[in-house]
Amino acid sequence: MRATRFFISTLKEAPADAEIISHKLMMRAGLIKRLGSGIYNYMPMGLRVIRKVEAIVREEMNRAGAIEMMMPVVQPAELWQETGRWQKYGAELLRVKDRHGRDFIIQPTSEEVITDVARSDIKSYRQLPINFYHIQTKFRDERRPRFGLMRGREFTMKDAYSFDRDVASMQVSYKIMFDAYVRIFQRFGLQFRAVAADNGAIGGTGSHEFHVIADTGEDDLVYCPTSDYAANMEAAVALPTTTERVAPTQQLTKVSTPGTVKCEQVSELLGISLDKNVKSLVFAVDGTEDGSVKKQLWLLLLRADHQLNEIKMHKVAGLANARMATEEEIVEWFGCVPGYLGPIGTKLPINIVADHTVAMMTDFVCGANEADYHLTGVNWERDLPLPMVADIRNVQAGDPSPDGKGVLAIQRGIEVGHVFQLGTSYSEAMKATFLDENGKPQFLQMGCYGIGVTRILGAAIEQNFDEKGIVWPAALAPFSVVLCPMSYDRSEQVKTETDNLYVALQAAGVDVILDDRGERPGAMFADWELIGVPHRIVIGERGLKEGKLEYQGRRETAATAVSVDEMVAFIQEKLAA
Amino acid sequence: MRATRFFISTLKEAPADAEIISHKLMMRAGLIKRLGSGIYNYMPMGLRVIRKVEAIVREEMNRAGAIEMMMPVVQPAELWQETGRWQKYGAELLRVKDRHGRDFIIQPTSEEVITDVARSDIKSYRQLPINFYHIQTKFRDERRPRFGLMRGREFTMKDAYSFDRDVASMQVSYKIMFDAYVRIFQRFGLQFRAVAADNGAIGGTGSHEFHVIADTGEDDLVYCPTSDYAANMEAAVALPTTTERVAPTQQLTKVSTPGTVKCEQVSELLGISLDKNVKSLVFAVDGTEDGSVKKQLWLLLLRADHQLNEIKMHKVAGLANARMATEEEIVEWFGCVPGYLGPIGTKLPINIVADHTVAMMTDFVCGANEADYHLTGVNWERDLPLPMVADIRNVQAGDPSPDGKGVLAIQRGIEVGHVFQLGTSYSEAMKATFLDENGKPQFLQMGCYGIGVTRILGAAIEQNFDEKGIVWPAALAPFSVVLCPMSYDRSEQVKTETDNLYVALQAAGVDVILDDRGERPGAMFADWELIGVPHRIVIGERGLKEGKLEYQGRRETAATAVSVDEMVAFIQEKLAA
Incomplete structure (x- = not known):
């Protein structure tokens, strides 16, 4: 290519709305051009990189036996109503009415459409397994689009959808895709990490995220440098920091701690290290309107230097719909203002959950449920019974690895791929069945597998740049x-x-x-x-x-x-x- | 490829809504799968054909020096408001509001977006000429989608947009694209014809359509088998069938013709061949509300065996907004019911336009403006003055070719490509200028060039099928x-x-x-x-x-x-x- 036959348009300065380095450099290098909020032209220089990403993805999908097709960008609402996502998807789903007033959506993802194809075209177990993929424009109406192609509204995704006869076969299909993803990211020449992930709203039984490693990443990746354990922060198991609870040495004592609403203040005042303190977080679960279920307050206990993980918390039985309690509710149930709360002597009965680490603590400090007072020398099964114990906290670097093979480390990553075992959640909702060897209808077992094609560009740059600009890995350079x-x-x-x-x-x-x-x-x-x-x-x-x-x-x-x-x-x- | 690793899904019967052969065969062969009205999945077998079309188009665009990019599918309404197409485009434009209530459209075409790119990124004559193209999903909300991919709502187009410093250079760019199109259709292995076309609503100064020849085509293509003259029906020049008017031989005579409201009836009753009859069509042009322009009635005269071409008619000065006159208006102005109208002796003054062929007629028959009477032996410049003469009719096979090199023939075609000289219509509306050698801003001269990528599939099949199914040309076969x-x-x-x-x-x-x-x-x-x-x-x-x-x-x-x-x-x- 001769430059005079191509289009090169570089800028000295990045526009003011470009906050992160990849967005700045993509704008300055003329890879993309803003058309609207979260909406970009892919300029000739940027399109060359996108095509290189697509070519690698396509080759590896084909090698893995997936079959390419294309689905409509504008999709009838009826299918989305069948699965309930027309209601559930919320404001990110761009909805549109045609000239006859019929409802449509601009595809943010395409589980419904591919399941519709499958239920009409897959009739027999003999057609299985099968895996369809497409590389196409998708749209999510982000509340606050930013970071260029990293969190745009219109973007290009590769999505694959596998159909299998049973769970074991579906897991084989999943593994084939997982391995293809590893090859894809290796070929990109990017440092990446696959981590176990929470399935989230999409449903199903297992999933992994693929992250490009970058200090500027939005996600914390938990991994064990001495084993192959890796998970994202929601999925990473937080073991107790010690495996045994030592015997008590102190008496339970109520101490005056005026003006110490934060654990750090209590710790400093009493000269007791922060990790001997327990913090109390209060959540409420509302009752039903007919009064058959009554409102409950929940007290969550964490070591003072640990962080609550809300996704883990919501998985605790009874807490799926928990919300932060109000100060009014706290005063009513604890008989005390926030800052001095604890598990002993609440005014009304409270449900208590202790994190695994808290359950192993001895001679700890917590609030006395009386303003300006804390308790020291608190001990389980002596001063109070051991409550429900659950993993409700973020892993910290140095925590023991759940596989017992070392300690955990944390690094930042940018999510660029996600593989899911969907199971039958979509096939049941849409009645997508096949006939098995006995001629009996069975629901199709599904998996889905996404790669953010245009997001790869941003992630690659976040990992590879210097003060002069972008430093493309060989496979992605324009x-x-x-x-x-x-x-x-x-x-x-x-x-x-x-x-x-x-x-x-x-x-x-x-x-x-x-x-x-x-x-x-x-x-x-x-x-x-x-x-x-x-x-x-x-x-x-x-x-x-x-x-x-x-x-x-x-x-x-x-x-x-x-x-x-x-x-x-x-x-x-x-x-x- | 092994068939068991691919997806083959054929049908014995085409669905009932498939009216034409290409739609039936594409559905039966499993190339496409209907998702909604005018909206199709491109199944793996169909996508292979689409990719072959795209590859040829891309190679020839690149060879012609055009530069590939991608534009957003979802485009802000503001740009469409700048050119006025937000209002003008009508119900075919799919409009959508985002979560913040801002207006967007789903791209049916992208002149606005590319002109927006040009006005910010093209600064100097040194950057010209330049030609950008994209191959992308487009959407037109057709009132009555049908014929599968031939008149769907969502489809794939290649659109190129050229920018030049002056008209001469723009015409060079146009010729380069025209030649690239010829190569593209030759490489497809399809019989095709490029015809001069009317520019229509898109504006500008010159254009050609590329048609795939097929008996089932919707368009009439006019061409001269002994020269290279070719035009579509709107653009084909209808010369008079004779070059000289012979001298009158008959007297003007009013004859009784009861119950003969059609020319065929008059012709039969009087024993005079149909091509000696003149038919009278009446149009009205409304006045302005303030009365400054008054309503006019127009009488259009055509040889009885000729057909009015409304697009040509509307180009006649004064007739841009003409509509069919009502019977009431006709009676008021002609003093006679329809069926017996003519240019002689109207009740009120009428504007008259004669087609070129009518202007050459001698001893002709027309209505007498009296029920049940006609005039015979009518002659121009003896019985009435020659009125305004214009080309207002469809060409017929056998008409003289406008280049004087033979007679015209007509065949049916399917429009699959269109090249336009846009001139400055978009650059002026959007203030897209560049600085010339003297540092003076000038409007960019534009051209645009479309190929209906997915439509090619339908057109290719309409031209190539037999009773067993599709007969793909080598270059397009899956x-x-x-x-x-x-x-x-x-x-x-x-x-x-x-x-x-x-x-x-x-x-x-x-x-x-x-x-x-x-x-x-x-x-x-x-x-x-x-x-x-x-x-x-x-x-x-x-x-x-x-x-x-x-x-x-x-x-x-x-x-x-x-x-x-x-x-x-x-x-x-x-x-x-």
Whole structure:
């Protein structure tokens, strides 16, 4: 490609609404162009990267036996009403009426449509397993679109949907997709981690997220450096920090702790380390209107230096619909203002849940349910019975790994893929059955598998950039090599050598761009460093006098002189590395 | 590809709503699957054809120097308001509100978005000419979607948009696209015709339509078999059928013609051939409410065997907003009921337009503006002055070609491409300018160029089918070759030979599918004839005894025995043909 036949549009400054580095660099490098809030044109330079992502995804999906098709972007509401997602999906679902007043949605995902295809076209177990995928435009009406392609409204996803005869077979299909995802992210050349995940609203029995590792990531990934345990923060099991509760050594004592509504203040006042304190969080579960179920208050106990995980909390039996209690409710049930609450001596009976670590504590401190007082030397099964124990906290670095093979570490990641075992949640809702060997109808066992194609660009940049711009991994770069001739339009020799090299590289199958725009060297170099092309070759009269060209890799700080004759082989070696 | 790893879903009967052959065959062959009115899933078999269309379009666009990008499917209404199309586009424009109540549309076409890109990113004449294209999902909310992908609501289009510094340069860009289109349709292997077209609502100065020739086409294409003149019915110039008016031989005579409200009846009653009769059509142009412009009635005169072309009629000065006159208006202005109207002796003054052919007539017949009476022997410039003369009729086969190089013929076509010279209609509306050599802002000269990617499938089938199913041209077939083994799962020899041939054909780069489904021969052959794969090879024990396989081309009625060793070369020769 010659630059004058392509479209290059770089900016010195990123627009003010670009908050994160990938958004800034994508705008500055001219990969995308904003059309509206969370809506972008994919400019020619950006589309080249998207196509490289798509090509790798497509190859690996095909290799894994998935079959490509396309589904409508505009989908009838009826299907979404069958599964109840027309109601449940909320404001993120872009709804539209056609000229006849019929309801449609712009696809945010396509479980309903593929299940509709399956229920009419899959008739027999002999057609199973089968896996359909599509790479298409999707739309989610985010409340606050930001971060460019990382949290846009319109984006490109690859979604695959597997159909199987039973759970065991579905899990085989799931494993095939999991392995394909590993190959895909390896081929991207990105550092990534697959973590066990919570299934969330989509339902089903098992799932993993694929994250690109980046300090700027929004998600905490929990992993064990000495084993293969990995999970996201919701799914990571928080074991107690000790496996045994030691014997009490202190008496239960009520102490005056005026003005200490925070555990840190109590800890400091009493000279007791923070991890000997227990914090009390209060949630309420409302009763039914007919009074058959009464309102309950729940006291959750966590070690003072631990964090509640709300998703885990909601999974505790009885707490699915829990909400933060109001101060009024707290005073009514505890007989005390917040800041001095604890499990002993509440005014009304309270449900108590202790985190696993709290259940192992001895001689701990908690509120006395009396303003300006705490209790010290509190001990389970002596001063109060052990309540319900559950995992309700975030893992912390240094916690024991659930597989017993080390301690956990935490790193930040950007979610770019997600694989789910859906089971029969959609096939039951939509009555998608097949006939088994005995001619009996059975619900199809489903899995679904997404990759955020356009999100990959943002994640790749968050992981690979420097002060000059993007540093694309080889597989994703819009061009592999850029030729930067000095005085292309004024030096016959430079022009001839550049054109010869350009033709030779193209003949060798190298994805090369020749910058024939006639820009000054500084501006030209800055553009290509910003755009992030991995390999740069400078062709100048001075070097040519000695038969040399200048090569510099995007991550390198100095150029290497390479003879004209050897340059093609030199580049091929670099690309093969 | 092995059939068991792919998805084949054929139907014996087409659904009742499929009216035309391409729709029926696409449904039966499992290329598409209906999701809603005018909305289809592109099933794996259909998607393969779409990808082949896209690949050819993309290669030729790139070769012609156009640059690929992608535009959002969901576009802000503001841009459409700038050009006025938010109002003008009507009910076909699918409008949607986001969660904040802001207006958006689902792209039916993208002139606004690309002009928005151009006005911000094209700053200098040095960036021109430039041509952007995209291949994407579009949506038009057709009042009555039908004919499958031929008139669906959601479809795939390739649209290109060129930007130039002046009209001459824009016409060069237009010619480059025109030539690329010719190459594209040649590569598709379809019979097609490019015809001059009316620009219609999109505005601008010149355009051509590309039609696939098919008896079932909706459009009439006018062309001259002995020259390169070609136009659609709206743009085809209807010359007078004779170049000279001969001298009168008859007297003007009022004759009694009771009960003859149609020209055919008058012609029969009087024993005068139909082409000596003139028919009178009456249109009204309403006045303004303030009375500054008064209502006018217009009498249009056509030879009785000719047809009015309303688009041409509306181009006549003064008739842009003409509508059919009511019977009441006719009686008021002509003093006579319809059926006996004519240009002589109207009650009130009428504007008259004669078609070019009428202006050349001598001794003709027309209504006498008196019920049950006609005039015969009517002659221009003797009995009445020659009125305004204009081309207001459809061309007929046998009419003289406007280039003077023969007579015109008419054939049916399906519009699949359209190229337009837009000029500055969009750039002026959206203030898209560039700085010329003198640093002065100038409006960008635009062109736009569409191909209906998914529509090509329907058009190709309308041109290429037989009683067994689709007959794909080589370039568009979902697979080039199908291997049909007899008893693949029971005969070791058949399995081995089939697998060997499959591997050998794949190694030779042939797009081959192996039907390993274990279907009976009759069902297997019927499926592949319906799907329309061009080349079939049958592998059976009987033939293998003599070292032979059976080859049959899709258009052939009998098979040819080809030796096992020669089959790959034989197929390569067929594919190269």
